[in-house]
Amino acid sequence: MRVEAGLGLVMLLAAAAPPPGASSCSGCHGSASPIAGHDAKQMTEALIAFRSGAQPSTVMGRIAKGFDADELGAISAWWAAQK
Amino acid sequence: MIRRRHVLAGGLAIPFVAKGQTKARVVVVGGGFGGATAARFLRQYDPTLDVTLLEPNHTFIACPFSNMVVAGERELAAQRFGYDAVRSDGINLVRAIAMSVDPAARTVSASNGASLSYDRLIVSPGIDIVWGGLPGYDEAAASKMPHAWKAGEQTLLLRQQLREMPDGGVVVMSVPPNPYRCPPGPYERASLIAWYLKTHKPKSKILVLDAKDVFSKQKLFQNAWKRLYPDTLEWVSLSDGGNVTRVDPATRTFETDFGSHPADVGIVVPPQRAGAIAATAGVADRSGWCPIDPVTFESRLVPGIHVIGDAAIAGAMPKSAFAANAQGKVCAAAVAALLRGEKPQEPRLINTCYSLAAPDYGFSVAGVYRPVNGVLTDIEGAGGTSPLDAPDSQRMQEAQYGDRWFATITAEVFG
Known part of the structure; x- marks a missing residue:
């Protein structure tokens, strides 16, 4: 039941409009791997680490600072559901 | 119903x-x-x-990185993209x-x-x-003094003029006030031309005549210029008399309120x-x-x-x-x-732009935007430019990222 609900959520997300900011990501990252299909929790943690500077970066820190944790979570969840 | x-x-x-x-x-x-x-x-x-x-057009010719074509470091073929994939998406191409x-x-x-x-x-x-917004710069003038602000023939013309210029020649480029396509573009072009001159025609110079005092990624460019092109590139700000009021294509002369600057190669970034x-x-x-x-x-x-x-x-x-x-x-x-x-x-939008001060020396500006009172506005605390004190390895990394950005974005749009 839980697996089906999870798959349903992924399918919903895959079909859903990208949340704010998400569509801009493919300008640099493209619309396939590595961000499409990436684990959502890992991506959220990475983006939060870029934002705080815990993970050094060239541009990602400056970009991640434009979003709060919820927004970064939504972006990560959406990209995780893209194939 | x-x-x-x-x-x-x-x-x-x-x-x-x-x-x-x-x-x-x-x-x-x-x-x-x-x-x-x-x-x-x-x-x-x-x-x-x-x-x-x-x-x-049957082929799209991309402007980003066209400055590398001008500097002889890239072929125009790398800038060309077709519309087959667009048609394959079921789009009616007219x-x-x-x-x-x-x-x-x-x-x-x-x-x-x-x-x-x-x-x-x-x-x-x-x-x-x-045309004519800058007195003297009409459409015919572009074959004598290229703008190359639309990529293609103009890019190759400018490259050719630089190749034909003898060592010791002077390149002059005028830059307009805001707004114009690609705010850091003229400064990247000046940088890469300076790199070309320093490498191949070391007695030559490039003079940049600007209608502005402030420009995109300014400190990054100026620090790079001081280090890489101290004897090759000179930038004249608006306050120092850089505003060009007229050009004469016949003689490739740029006039300001303070004097005349004749050029062997004249580049006009036009209004x-x-x-x-x-x-x-x-x-x-x-x-x-x-x-x-x-x-x-x-x-x-x-x-x-x-x-x-x-x-x-x-x-x-x-x-x-x-x-x-x-x-x-x-x-x-x-x-x-x-x-x-x-x-x-309600959207959020991102911009990221890479500029080259030399083929392996890159830096970036980023921004995240949201609507505020009907205007797309920078989100506070986000965005900004590469650090001024980044090591050479980071400049090289950003130059490579810029290259990869170009490959990725053109694949998304045309691939």
Whole structure:
């Protein structure tokens, strides 16, 4: 039941409009791997680490600072559901 | 149940509901970074949409990295992209120029005689040069003093003129006031020409005459210039007399209020405006650029017409390829929503631009934007430029990232 609900959520997300900011990501990252299909929790943690500077970066820190944790979570969840 | 489609002032649309075979129609004018993106993502977000792209050129020639072609470090072939993938997305590609728009009838008249009906129109015409805006710089002048601000023949012409210039020659480039396509572009060009001169023609110089005192990524460029091109590149600010008031193409002379600067190679980054169809369609204001709603990119002047890319007055977003691509996706999502009778989502947009001070010396500017009081505004605390004190390894890394960005974005738009 839980697996089906999870798959349903992924399918919903895959079909859903990208949340704010998400569509801009493919300008640099493209619309396939590595961000499409990436684990959502890992991506959220990475983006939060870029934002705080815990993970050094060239541009990602400056970009991640434009979003709060919820927004970064939504972006990560959406990209995780893209194939 | 039959529903009629109405469009109210301000662009609120009651949904277009397909009856039998009829689909909602979107016409996109301009197949560059903005328009080709919008067309493809309209089809992605709603495969039921009938999308037509009006683009006269068979091949798109990209401007980003064209400065490397000018400097002899890249071939123009690397800048060329075709439209096969666009057509494969089920987009109706019309090879013609948009001549006029009838916003009441919702039609675009094309140079091949076609009349294209639309429910929503997205105009992404890029820039046109304002000939004569700089006295002396008319269309004929461009063959003597290239602008190369639209990539292609002009890029090769400038490269050729630099190759033919003897060692000891002087290159002069004029830069206009804001706004213009690609704010850091002239400074990247000056840098890469300086690199070419230092490498191949070390007795030569490049003089940059600017109508501005401040420019994009300024400290990064100026630090790089001091280190790499101290004897090759000179930048003259507005305050120091850099504003060019007239050019003479016959002698390649640049005049300022303070004197005359003759050039062996003269480059004019010219005054510009939104591509011609914008004015014809009524979406350009007196500035020559197009005011838009920051959520939908719908024109503030003509309902039902959206404007994206360089042509748009997009608040804090720069006129860049990255921005045009980002806006294309957001506009496509908004138009798809409007045609379904849904409220478009409040967007966030990102811009990232890489510039080269030398082939392996790159740095970037980034920004994240949201609508505030009807204007796309920088989100506080986000964005900014590369650090001034970054090590050479980071400059090299950013030069490589810039290269990879170009490969990725062109694959998304044309691949």
